[in-house]
Amino acid sequence: MNIVREALAGTQESSDLMVKVAPAANELEIIINSEVIRQFGEQIRQVVDETLRTLNVRAGLIIIQDKGALDCVIRARLQSAILRATHEPSIDWRIMQ
Amino acid sequence: MSPLRRSMLFLPGSNAAMLSTAFIYHADSIMFDLEDAVALREKDSARLLVFNALQHPMYQQIETVVRINPLNTPFGLLDLEAAVRGGADVIRLPKTDTPEDIDELEGHLVRIERECGREVGSTRVMAAIESATGVINAVAIARSTPRLIGIALAAFDYVMDMQTERGDGTELFYARCAVLHAARAARIDAFDVVWSDVNDEAGFLREVELIRKMGFNGKSLINPRQIDLLHNAYAPTQLEVDHARRVTEAAKEGERNGLGVVSLNGKMVDAPIIEHAQRLLERAAASGLRR
Numbered sequence: 001m002n003i004v005r006e007a008l009a010g011t012q013e014s015s016d017l018m019v020k021v022a023p024a025a026n027e028l029e030i031i032i033n034s035e036v037i038r039q040f041g042e043q044i045r046q047v048v049d050e051t052l053r054t055l056n057v058r059a060g061l062i063i064i065q066d067k068g069a070l071d072c073v074i075r076a077r078l079q080s081a082i083l084r085a086t087h088e089p090s091i092d093w094r095i096m097q
Numbered sequence: 098m099s100p101l102r103r104s105m106l107f108l109p110g111s112n113a114a115m116l117s118t119a120f121i122y123h124a125d126s127i128m129f130d131l132e133d134a135v136a137l138r139e140k141d142s143a144r145l146l147v148f149n150a151l152q153h154p155m156y157q158q159i160e161t162v163v164r165i166n167p168l169n170t171p172f173g174l175l176d177l178e179a180a181v182r183g184g185a186d187v188i189r190l191p192k193t194d195t196p197e198d199i200d201e202l203e204g205h206l207v208r209i210e211r212e213c214g215r216e217v218g219s220t221r222v223m224a225a226i227e228s229a230t231g232v233i234n235a236v237a238i239a240r241s242t243p244r245l246i247g248i249a250l251a252a253f254d255y256v257m258d259m260q261t262e263r264g265d266g267t268e269l270f271y272a273r274c275a276v277l278h279a280a281r282a283a284r285i286d287a288f289d290v291v292w293s294d295v296n297d298e299a300g301f302l303r304e305v306e307l308i309r310k311m312g313f314n315g316k317s318l319i320n321p322r323q324i325d326l327l328h329n330a331y332a333p334t335q336l337e338v339d340h341a342r343r344v345t346e347a348a349k350e351g352e353r354n355g356l357g358v359v360s361l362n363g364k365m366v367d368a369p370i371i372e373h374a375q376r377l378l379e380r381a382a383a384s385g386l387r388r
Contacts, residue, residue, distance in 0.1 A: 009142050010113070010142070011113070013113070013114060014114055015113050015114035015117045015118070016113035016114060017113075069113060069117070070117050070153065071153075072149040072150050072152065072153045073113045073116070073117060073146065073149070073150075075149050076113075076142070076145040076146040076148065076149040076150070077113075077142070077145075077146075079145045079149075080141060080142040080145050080146075083141065083145075084141070091175070091178070093178055093179075093182050093212075093213070096145075096148065096182075
């Protein structure tokens, strides 16, 4: 999927996260800020990488402000932000699972 | 015996914190709401949140229901795709007016189940009746598909349609009776309306007592504080359990003696009384005793 515009998803509330995405040429930059970065930083990064890989996102700026969200919430918010930032007319559910 | 469905806790599908913690409250079913509780601009995000939450291990041991948007909106079918593919046990169809509404849902369910490799027929359905037309058609709706686990009355739209307002329950009298009879005739569950004033526990308990006596399986809830109150009100008392045990013992004694009908403390004990006693004991075993 190609990120063609800036998009946001999520909230700054506890147990949630805010995801900001923006287009970038030929480069994928991921910035993660989290209240639990010491304990779960690696796991968050893993969920983010895996989600971007399954969505086939290869370029863009991804900024995550995590407030202690579960993996399933991270995945959902990232998927929402990416889908809002693309021109995809419909969701390919096979790659979302 | 069908699973206990006394409490169905509504959760706004867009609220990450509630979706992450709701399983700790031990409602009989969790109902992820993608309809009225979600703002228009968050429909897409809530849908994905519910889709992902459904697959989390915390929701594998509890019955999950997803209230989708009506199928005649731009959101309904997308919600259905997410809910079925996410693994929801039950789809709650709002504003069900006719059995054709369920037929339409059924067609989509079969297609999605086939596409995602889910067993056809494994997604169950609950019809929410929210209008005078729906109440009139309750029997046909209740018998519309074997997928149906129950029908639920939803009060807010119904009283609007009836040009009245929520009050002491008089305004729901006919609808409750009609929905309940339709459910029982079809051998499915019946669920009562939400009680929206969470601070009025006395009013909530009065309404629970009424619907329990009428025969409803349970109620949709909007606050976790209502779960324990509801479960306790639905639990049998020690006196009821003691009596049920005496009934079943008397029945066994009668069976040993070749009698179809026996007497307990001067009262006749026949098949319906025995069946009631057995159900009560099953309920006590599942829910515990009333405090």
